[in-house]
Amino acid sequence: MSESQLYSAYRRSIAPDADAFGNFPKETKVCEITEPMCNDYIKIRNYYMALPYNFMMSDSDWISVRNTVELATAIRFGMEWDMNKQADVALTDPAFHTQMYIRFHKYLMQKVMYDATQLVAEFHSAAFTARFLSTYAFDDLKELRNVETKREFIKKSYEQAKKLKEQIDKLNPTRASIDMALINENTGPLHINREMFIKLFKQDYNPKMVQILKNEGVYLGDSKNVQFNQVNKNSR
Secondary structure, eight states: OOGGGSBOTTOOSOOTTSGGGGOOOOOEEEESSOGGGOSTTSOGGGEEEEOBOOTTOOHHHHHTOOOHHHHHHHHHHHHTOBGGGSOTTGGGOHHHHHHHHHHHHHHHHHHTTSOHHHHHHHHTSHHHHHHHHHHTOOGGGGGOOOHHHHHHHHHHHHHHHHHHHHHHHTOOHHHHHHHHHHHHHHTSOSSSSHHHHHHHHSBOOOHHHHHHHHHTTOOOOOOHHHHHHHHHHHTO
């Protein structure tokens, strides 16, 4: 996407023709107490409806994240940000999403400093698995009135969630070490970065938010692959 096709980076609402416009997060049940107490036989009051942050990415965008450590860390990051607890306008404001992408970059770089075995154990824990699967719950089926549409929706959603789950299940210390090294070498996310943001929002990071996060020591700059691609574009 050329710069001439982008909206102003200062725009404070998601453009209706941007891919992100149709990818708002979905509510999912999250347990308020310890995970073993969260099951179908315990009273519903143990749950509340959370809205995990999803980077405004579609199912196909998630599946395109080939680095498993980055994928699992992004899901974990999203679970830590319940959008129901944020201001109502947050999800419609690209400046807010600029902040989230930049904060994820720093969060990921902190995670790859872990020991690979420790990181794998965290992602394979029962608590993470339960919360991961609940993120892909089919809460909006009630909106689908056509039976065939429902079946297709269930099938597609299940297949997408299964692919992601299988990808995370393949993560072992050896694979994690390789993926962590790739992220470190790239000095940041390989997929969920500024380029993904531009692809989804049809605009660049909000400059004012970037400056605020620079001042706070949160902004680490762009990943090397983003910098490299930007240099290539400018040299054409």
